Amino acid sequence: MARRDNAGGRLRIGDHWSAITIIAQSQDNPLKAVAEFVENSIDARARNIDIVRGRERGQPYLKIVDDGEGVRRDGAGAPDFRYVATHICDSIKKRLKKDGVQGIQGEFGIGLLSFWTLGENLRFSSPASDGTVHEMSMHRGEEGDTVRTRRALVAESGTTLDIRPLLAGVRQFSGEKLNWYLASELRDRIRQTGVNVRINDRTARKSYAVSPRVFDGRLIHELDNPETGFGEIKLELYLDDPSSDRGVSLYRNGTRVVELNALDGFEEGPWSSGYVDGVVDAPFVNLTPGTRTGVIRDEAFAALREGLEAVAQRLDDLIADLRRAEEERASERTLKSIRRAFREAFLALPAEEYDWFDVHRGGSGRRPDASTGPALEPSKREREATVGELAGGDEESTPPQEFFEIAGPLYSARISPASSVVKVGARRSLRAVCRDRSGRQVDEGVVFAWTLVEGNGQLDDPHAEIVEFHASEEPGLTTVKLVATQRDVVCEAKALVTVTDSLLADRDGAPARQGLPGYTYENAPGQLWRSRYELDRELIVVNSGHRDFVFASQSRASQLRYIARLFVKELVLRNFPGASSGELLDRMLGMMLYMESSLK
Template identity: 45%
Template sequence: MSRTDGAEAGKLKIGDHWNVISIIALSQNNPLKAVAEFVENSIDASARNVAIIRGKQKNEYYLRITDDGCGIQDFRYVATHIGDSIKRKLKVQGSGDIQGEFGIGLLSFWTIGETLTLTSAGKDGVARTMQLVKGNPSYAIRETGMLFARPGTELLIHPLLPGIRSISAEKIQNFLASELRDRIARSGVHIAIIDHTTRRELVVEPRKFRGRLIHQLPEARCPFGEIYVELYLAESPQEAAVGLYKHGTRVIADISRLERFARSPWDSRCIEGIIDASFLQLTPGTRDGIVQDEVYDSFCVALEPVEEALGALLEEQKRALEEEASRQLLNRVTRAFREAFLYLPEEDYSWLAARVREPRRAPSAGTSSQSGAGEASANGEGSDYRESSSRTEEQNPATHASESSSDSLGDSENAALGEYIPEPNRQQSKTVQKSFFEFAGPLHKLMISPSSSVIGTSERRKFKAIARDRAGRLIDSGIDFAWHLSEGGGALDGINSPYAEYIAPEEPCVATIELRASQGDITLTATAIITVTAELIKRASGTGSAQRRGLPGYTYKKAPGELWRSRYDAENAIILINNAHADFIHASRQPMTKLRYIARLFAKELVLANFPEASREEILERLVELTLYTEENLK
């Protein structure tokens, strides 16, 4: 110790060596990590086969690890050079495949059991054992007296601590498969776990990620060494994490545990894989952390381009998922309104005019195909709502969601909904031969369209029978129908056909029509309620069946602080939904609640478009009517 100008200087010394050894021995917080340390020692000793054996002998549980490596050459050196591993010298000489460097791995047996017994043959071929006891600073080395020493090393820990006995073979297998993933793959070592208590034998295979490999990530360049990046888009987001490795051994199971990486995309649970950096400095006690020095800082900077690319990829993935969800949601909403319109009077409700492309038609003599399409559009004909424009698709791909729900319906049902089907398509549908699965099965469901209607006194209303099989296909033949007026006044015409006409009486009343359909031994009944009134809500002119093209798409418009929930943009034929409204945020917590909320917004826009001159009370009555029949069919 020296003294300079009253200041004291010197070198640090250990006051109690055994106390320091005890602290190091108890610093390992994960017993599975300790098992991985022992297996790594076998891999460092060039072992080709490693066996981990769990068992019970004389009422004591034990853990035995055996290998066929080069063994331990000098037990005394191992016991007297804690913190000064010979592996560090080998690394300086160029042995890069060796993992350990601190000389404290064996001490982690304190977190597993009471006694450690190592057996191995030295250079002279004599087998020796070394025994260490938890809490005891002494060690003992003796010859085993075996005539022929087998190669490799045997490590025996017994008795196990009470909390360690519950660690199953499956837990050890899963942990080693992730912890030593690349080390096992590179070395080709065979690791078997033999559990005598459950009579099972398992093999440790390097963990394989099931997600989709992310290609063309930018290279992570660091002046201190190479960084290997292997990342996947996860299939099960709840368990996905990116592990940090060194020389193929996992250091941190989830890199987002580090403060510099506790942000998206690392904590998104959408990406899994490994990042391997051999130059990082580990915390010696647990080897479960990183020394955050200038090397670590350079490592973080090198991963910034990868982080940026992953962020863009996740944003693109999120948009794709949202678009697909929007398509599916609009498809469900469209089907619900389609079913609701079967229950409601055809002349009361029209579809919103969705933006469409003109159908392809053969040009007539002296007229171009473009001019012919323009005339058809001007007359309100020749447009099929199932063909949406590219402009609407760009605004929201959900515009096309109604296509699949409409394609499965037959011409008769489309006509009942007021859709226009071009004549060439009608002729073609009659000539194309049906496949086997397009033929309808036995009668399963029967309904009357409309099932609820309001008409004036002395007026007439036509009704249609709709029969379907179990798969929802229309049955257009082989069924006997019988209509009759079960309650109320008025009269029926055409009681033995799929169509019937009701003639209302001169006085207001509520009438009930009953339909009976028979197909062989199957008989079903359906009813329709008719309200005969002297006062009707008048519809605006120009809302005829020529405009019935289906539901337009929808898109979100963020308008925080504004009270409107939705608006129909007639110019672009799209519904705008305010996704910053408190109601939308509340509804988005549950998928079914969100579906009902959007269906109600569509119902609101349909009622406003169909009854622009109605009073507030009349609009509310229609809204209740439409949402009642729509929400019943939301699936």
């Protein structure tokens, strides 16, 4: 007999019970198994489904009761359990869907085997047409089944599924967890059918009415449902502040399948950004029969990916707009905190030492620009000093001083302003401010001596409290020295005057700016600069690509401190041109000490 080299044939199952065992054990999620039983009840057009978790005679059990149509009946009107037991993988629902029946989900004919994931024994009862109740019993790991007629005092409708005892690893899941899972897993099916699902957790003595999950955020109306060659993809997406718990799920006919970012091609972009939440429902995708969480990578899946490409681009644009709005709100909060901290710092620091800040001086008749926030108010000591100067020397009009208001001996002397910029040939008034140990201004018995220790220029009256500095005709740096003497006490102070040949005019002829400048970001990774002050824009530009900024942005508090320190740096550099590095560092440290104590 000649041997046939090209013989054909058909695949067959060699061991049917082994195949059934593999199918029954393919479902690894007990919550998903419960969801499949609930879906069977919904497919049977049940209006009310009760899930009971409890313990009876020491055995934990799970019971699912519905008022649906029950198991299909045979010619005698009895539930056809024999067909159920002998037609594994032969789904009636699949044939019904081919005939055009809508509103059913099952298609594999293996849902009943999911009880292996939950417990040891299954009792499945359904009424006959005459009202008698028929019950089928199955045992985990056994081939046989038993069908009997069960007596009932009251005629029952629908079906009852009783699984007991529950497996050791399943006994811990609570009614609350099951409620959360079903609300998400069967969200659209519950919402579309209007079925009432209630969970009675008798072990925890709690009851839950399963409500379809409600998403936070704004419903995105700008998106149209994509059309593919396999059908329409239904979208229900929400945009909200970022959260690690936020994500888009893939659904099939109202039943959740898997997180979309777990699938190939959706790991990045808006699907994993944390800004978008909601549902992508693709009825045409094909699922793996066992777990119902795997998507087959066939032509239908390729159509899903292609259909969502334009959606992803639109979502990226919306997320970018939301991020810009978030940055603006965060910048406003940060700037408000920095302004408050600077205000508190100026109240604590000597006013005459820091009045070189435009943010500190309040010009006569000027109002701060609304875009920069309120100007910082002068300290109480500065207001008192100003009032004293306006009062002049009229001793009769001055009320008597209390004992604690009388100044003590000289303790310190300073020059106000400590740093200034003067045009060549122009003049600048410098004032000597002397104080006692408690900070009170000392006016009596003080002898002043003003000198120029470095640079060019002239002083009109070197022994007066207030002198006029005449700048030279050449640019340069001039150091002015003050020696204040009261009896045996001698105090010294220095001020730096920068003489320049031209001063930048105020923008559009506007008055000098008051209040802190604003700030903005510029992404310049790899560059060394952290910030810069742009005078024409009246902005501090922060390098958001600098590694220090990235490190500081791990929390809002550290980012706030970082930006506040950049403000200190830029303001000190701006108002102390030509100062030595040591003096600049001293100024910055002093300002940061008082500013950061009020930074919140």
